[in-house]
Amino acid sequence: xxxxxxxxxxxxxxxxxxxxxxxxxxxxxxxxxxxxxxxxxxxxxxxxxxxxxxxxxxxxxxxxxxxxxxxxxxxxxxxxxxxxxxxxxxxxxxxxxxxxxxxxxxxxxxxxxxxxxxxxxxxxxxxxxxxxxxxxxxxxxxxxxxxxxxxxxxxxxxxxxxxxxxxxxxxxxxxxxxxxxxxxxxxxxxxxxxxxxxxxxxxxxxxxxxxxxxxxxxxxxxxxxxxxxxxxxxxxxxxxxxxxxxxxxxxxxxxxxxxxxxxxxxxxxxxxxxxxxxxxxxxxxxxxxxxxxxxxxxxxxxxxxxxxxxxxxxxxxx
Amino acid sequence: xxxxxxxxxxxxxxxxxxxxxxxxxxxxxxxxxxxxxxxxxxxxxxxxxxxxxxxxxxxxxxxxxxxxxxxxxxxxxxxxxxxxxxxxxxxxxxxxxxxxxxxxxxxxxxxxxxxxxxxxxxxxxxxxxxxxxxxxxxxxxxxxxxxxxxxxxxxxxxxxxxxxxxxxxxxxxxxxxxxxxxxxxxxxxxxxxxxxxxxxxxxxxxxxxxxxxxxxxxxxxxxxxxxxxxxxxxxxxxxxxxxxxxxxxxxxxxxxxxxxxxxxxxxxxxxxxxxxxxxxxxxxxxxxxxxxxxxxxxxxxxxxxxxxxxxxxxxxxxxxxxxxxxxxxxxxxxxxxxxxxxxxxxxxxxxxxxxxxxxxxxxxxxxxxxxxxxxxxxxxxxxxxxxxxxxxxxxxxxxxxxxxxxx
Numbered sequence: 209x210x211x212x213x214x215x216x217x218x219x220x221x222x223x224x225x226x227x228x229x230x231x232x233x234x235x236x237x238x239x240x241x242x243x244x245x246x247x248x249x250x251x252x253x254x255x256x257x258x259x260x261x262x263x264x265x266x267x268x269x270x271x272x273x274x275x276x277x278x279x280x281x282x283x284x285x286x287x288x289x290x291x292x293x294x295x296x297x298x299x300x301x302x303x304x305x306x307x308x309x310x311x312x313x314x315x316x317x318x319x320x321x322x323x324x325x326x327x328x329x330x331x332x333x334x335x336x337x338x339x340x341x342x343x344x345x346x347x348x349x350x351x352x353x354x355x356x357x358x359x360x361x362x363x364x365x366x367x368x369x370x371x372x373x374x375x376x377x378x379x380x381x382x383x384x385x386x387x388x389x390x391x392x393x394x395x396x397x398x399x400x401x402x403x404x405x406x407x408x409x410x411x412x413x414x415x416x417x418x419x420x421x422x423x424x425x426x427x428x429x430x431x432x433x434x435x436x437x438x439x440x441x442x443x444x445x446x447x448x449x450x451x452x453x454x455x456x457x458x459x460x461x462x463x464x465x466x467x468x469x470x471x472x473x474x475x476x477x478x479x480x481x482x483x484x485x486x487x488x489x490x491x492x493x494x495x496x497x498x499x500x501x502x503x504x505x506x507x508x509x510x511x512x513x514x515x516x517x518x519x520x521x522x523x524x525x526x
Numbered sequence: 527x528x529x530x531x532x533x534x535x536x537x538x539x540x541x542x543x544x545x546x547x548x549x550x551x552x553x554x555x556x557x558x559x560x561x562x563x564x565x566x567x568x569x570x571x572x573x574x575x576x577x578x579x580x581x582x583x584x585x586x587x588x589x590x591x592x593x594x595x596x597x598x599x600x601x602x603x604x605x606x607x608x609x610x611x612x613x614x615x616x617x618x619x620x621x622x623x624x625x626x627x628x629x630x631x632x633x634x635x636x637x638x639x640x641x642x643x644x645x646x647x648x649x650x651x652x653x654x655x656x657x658x659x660x661x662x663x664x665x666x667x668x669x670x671x672x673x674x675x676x677x678x679x680x681x682x683x684x685x686x687x688x689x690x691x692x693x694x695x696x697x698x699x700x701x702x703x704x705x706x707x708x709x710x711x712x713x714x715x716x717x718x719x720x721x722x723x724x725x726x727x728x729x730x731x732x733x734x735x736x737x738x739x740x741x742x743x744x745x746x747x748x749x750x751x752x753x754x755x756x757x758x759x760x761x762x763x764x765x766x767x768x769x770x771x772x773x774x775x776x777x778x779x780x781x782x783x784x785x786x787x788x789x790x791x792x793x794x795x796x797x798x799x800x801x802x803x804x805x806x807x808x809x810x811x812x813x814x815x816x817x818x819x820x821x822x823x824x825x826x827x828x829x830x831x832x833x834x835x836x837x838x839x840x841x842x843x844x845x846x847x848x849x850x851x852x853x854x855x856x857x858x859x860x861x862x863x864x865x866x867x868x869x870x871x872x873x874x875x876x877x878x879x880x881x882x883x884x885x886x887x888x889x890x891x892x893x894x895x896x897x898x899x900x901x902x903x904x905x906x907x908x909x910x911x912x913x914x915x916x917x918x919x920x921x922x923x924x925x926x927x928x929x930x931x932x933x
Contacts, residue, residue: 256605274741281743286593291600294605304583310736
């Protein structure tokens with residue numbers, strides 16, 4: 209049986225023995241490492257992990273070093289999900305054939321990938337893994353940009369943000385397209401569990417990860433990962449930014465069970481205006497010019513509409 | 527879930543695809559991740575039917591693309607077990623990124639490549655464009671000329687690839703349709719004998735050994751990348767041939783069937799020789815025999831192993847030949863053919879005075895007829911008689927319109 213950690217408080221959680229070393233090359237203030245530790249710390253079971261090409265990968269496995277004290281593989285940008293799916297297939301084969309070296313273990317197969325590697329280039333591979341029902345978990349470290357290559361737009365990049373390939377300029381406010389709703393798309397595969405998480409709400413996150421690891425079948429997790437470099441905020445403010453993201457409902461926290469049963473898992477006591485979330489980041493700085501203020505209003509309307517939609521789905525149990 | 531053994535007759539009538547599928551079944555592969563594409567599809571279909579009928583115990587993952595097929599194979603192989611798949615042409619091209627990743631990560635995957643042309647224009651028939659595309663990918667490449675070879679070379683490929691001194695992936699090539707869909711008598715091994723030749727898979731750096739976690743697929747920049755690539759090349763150049771030759775020897779002891787790094791036909795006293803690959807080898811042998819009856823001392827050199835390239839074996843085989851033709855079944859697109867170049871590189875610093883000319887043929891499944899080869903041998907003999915090359919260095923065989931010749 210799967211072994212889940214009992215975690216009482218944040219201090220215990222933060223000092224818990226983990227299989228992702230602090231010795232890595234990620235930027236100070238990067239949320240990736242916080243999310244990865246929270247995911248790995250949710251279980252004592254053995255792990256088979258992958259990372260798609262991206263910040264996490266290039267910062268944690270530069271030969272001859274590794275930050276991973278668990279089996280880990282990187283193949284390419286688009287196929288991290290399929291890498292662990294292949295490993296999971298091998299596990300099933302060897303289990304059936306009685307050739308596992310440690311047959312009493314109950315390993316978890318987890319792939320980590322950025323939004324570029326998930327929403328864009330790896331989309332087909334993830335969809336294939338979800339459709340085929342592999343017993344794997346795919347975790348998106350969603351920083352809404354190709355951060356590793358210097359801040360190019362992805363299909364997760366939100367309207368109005370300035371990136372190097374959709375920059376704000378004399379005649380442009382930056383990104384023109386709405387962010388792709390990946391959680392809904394993945395849930396539409398009918399997978400047993402999909403959820404949106406945030407590292408500041410670590411209890412919610414651990415609960416969801418443990419739920420995902422307990423179910424039989426593919427799991428999709430979208431984790432908001434504020435990027436100090438590309439969102440342009442002070443590295444010490446990562447958690448403050450994450451609080452703004454969840455409390456403004458720009459990143460609502462919810463889960464979808466079996467593709468249809470939606471539960472909102474966090475309701476902020478005081479909902480923060482979206483404007484405060486935008487104002488805290490350099491990538492939206494230009495929106496505060498007079499000619500673009502209408503975009504901030506539209507942002508708020510979109511977030512409100514999405515929150516109302518999630519609430520309606522929760523009520524209707526669809 | 528138990529699996530059943532299959533009773534086979536000593537000689538079965540199989541096409542190349544089914545021969546490969548049967549070999550995969552007998553090797554008791556742990557994971558096959560695959561995607562169908564003409565003309566290799568029947569390998570995957572055959573394997574799926576074996577699974578459905580209870581003859582396969584491993585996992586069979588039908589993925590959503592060839593790129594995902596090889597990605598799944600890489601993940602499975604890194605997890606620690608026997609892995610194989612099959613593809614052709616466009617699918618092979620889509621896999622190319624992952625081919626380099628599989629070999630760079632030293633994962634012993636076996637890939638059956640049923641050779642087919644590359645678009646555009648779209649074409650489903652056999653040529654060697656896909657095979658040539660894989661030649662720098664760090665894989666071992668075996669070449670089958672007929673369904674029997676396609677069957678036998680699968681066992682040899684697993685044996686060599688999985689050897690802990692090698693740990694490199696291997697391709698088994700066969701010609702699309704000419705081999706893959708042409709049924710011939712194939713001498714079989716019973717399931718136990720066949721499995722005994724490849725033996726149990728012995729894992730190394732396996733991700734599923736939780737007492738020894740491993741990191742696969744790291745980053746190396748200018749500080750270490752060159753050393754990794756150089757070592758891989760070193761192992762291809764120095765470690766693979768002895769293992770292949772040992773496997774060929776053992777296979778001969780087991781079955782009586784002999785394979786060689788290069789397959790020589792009537793070369794001992796040959797004045798003129800054709801060097802080619804795939805089904806053309808058999809046609810060339812037949813024509814060479816007929817040329818001998820006409821008084822032309824003709825021979826054939828077939829490549830059995832394309833990578834690593836059997837440099838010294840080719841030098842030795844061709845040392846006394848006076849005129850040589852390199853037959854390339856892939857458009858060189860702005861250069862002499864690959865085989866022409868490789869042969870020229872082989873022979874350049876030797877004492878040979880042989881004349882080397884190149885022929886491009888058979889693109890998109892165009893037939894190479896006995897007439898073509900008769901004319902070709904006649905041209906080579908004319909070179910010998912004249913003491914110089916009497917034709918352009920690069921000619922196209924069997925293409926419509928005015929005769930194409932370059933160089």
